Every structure is written in C-alpha cells, then in structure tokens.
Amino acid sequence: MVHILGTLLPEKQLVKFALTHFYGIGHQTAARICARAQIHDRCKIRGLTSPQITTLTAFLSSPSTAPTLPSFPLATLDYVPPRPLGAELRREIRDNIAHLRNIGSYVGRRHAQGFPVRGQRTHSNAKTARKLNRVVRYS
Structure with missing residues (x-):
C-alpha cells in the first residue's frame, strides 16, 4: 500500500x-x-x-505551483486550471453553502431545512436529501 x-x-x-x-x-x-x-x-x-x-x-x-514537466508527444494536454482537492475542496463547498444560507437565498433555505436543493420531488423521494442536508439542532 x-x-x-x-x-x-x-x-x-x-x-x-x-x-x-x-x-x-x-x-x-x-x-x-x-x-x-x-x-x-x-x-x-x-x-x-x-x-x-x-x-x-x-x-x-499544490497543482498551481507544481513544476512543469518536459513536453513529450505522448503527453499532449490542454491547459487545465488548478482546482482545490481534498480538505480544501470540502472547505470551499461548506463555505459556499454557508454563504447561501447567510444571504437567505432559496437554495440556502432548502439546505438549512434539510430539503432537496435541486428541484427534486419531496413527497416521497427525499431520503437522500434528509441524510445529506441534515439540520443541526442544539437543545
């Protein structure tokens, strides 16, 4: 391993x-x-x-600071801008959701209530959304 x-x-x-x-x-x-x-x-x-x-x-x-490799005919690529990975990506997604909740957008309210966010049906098929958008309640 x-x-x-x-x-x-x-x-x-x-x-x-x-x-x-x-x-x-x-x-x-x-x-x-x-x-x-x-x-x-x-x-x-x-x-x-x-x-x-x-x-x-x-x-x-750190994809943005990685050294450039010599170009061989075997590895021709288009330029792909670096994206965050792992914990940094998770943090960015969490911050985006927190921003949506703070500004009071429709999507942010759906996240806060634990409902499906992208237009899915709520009558019978919201089990996954309930699992993923779990509301944190403190007593």
Missing part, C-alpha cells in the same frame, strides 16, 4: 483509477494527471518509481 498525502492507495489498482480515491478527482482528471506526470495507462501503483510518486505528490499537494 502506498500513502500519498494521507490517502491509502491499493497496490494492485491502476494509477488512473487509484487517483480517484482523492476527494475531487474523477476519471477524466485522473487521466490528465497521469498524462501530465507521464505515467502509462496500464501502470499499477506498485509499478510506480520514486520520482513518479514524488511528482504525483507535488502536483496533488
């Missing part, structure tokens, strides 16, 4: 699928990160070298 930034990555898994264990990284972003770090599509976590692990760690810790 390999630990990168506190996340445990299984050794038998392909790198592009293992990177999705990080909060905020999907399949497309993981494929782009692998191409940028010049990691083959079929490379598994146990097949990574120390410089590749260092490159991944540097990029994931």
Whole structure:
C-alpha cells in the first residue's frame, strides 16, 4: 500500500483509477494527471518509481505551483486550471453553502431545512436529501 498525502492507495489498482480515491478527482482528471506526470495507462501503483510518486505528490499537494514537466508527444494536454482537492475542496463547498444560507437565498433555505436543493420531488423521494442536508439542532 502506498500513502500519498494521507490517502491509502491499493497496490494492485491502476494509477488512473487509484487517483480517484482523492476527494475531487474523477476519471477524466485522473487521466490528465497521469498524462501530465507521464505515467502509462496500464501502470499499477506498485509499478510506480520514486520520482513518479514524488511528482504525483507535488502536483496533488499544490497543482498551481507544481513544476512543469518536459513536453513529450505522448503527453499532449490542454491547459487545465488548478482546482482545490481534498480538505480544501470540502472547505470551499461548506463555505459556499454557508454563504447561501447567510444571504437567505432559496437554495440556502432548502439546505438549512434539510430539503432537496435541486428541484427534486419531496413527497416521497427525499431520503437522500434528509441524510445529506441534515439540520443541526442544539437543545
């Protein structure tokens, strides 16, 4: 097992699928990160070298300040602006919801009441929204 930034990555898994264990990284972003770090599509976590692990760690810790890699024909990418990952992304989402609640918008009120936010039906199918938008009540 390999630990990168506190996340445990299984050794038998392909790198592009293992990177999705990080909060905020999907399949497309993981494929782009692998191409940028010049990691083959079929490379598994146990097949990574120390410089590749260092490159991944540097990029994931701060994408905006990560060193640029030399360009090879194998890894042609469009520029993707850096996004926050992990705890930073969670904090940003929480702050956005808090802002919506503070300004009293419709979406903020739905979050505060624990109802579905994006127009879903409330008569019978709001179990997931009740779970995710749980109202914190202090006695």
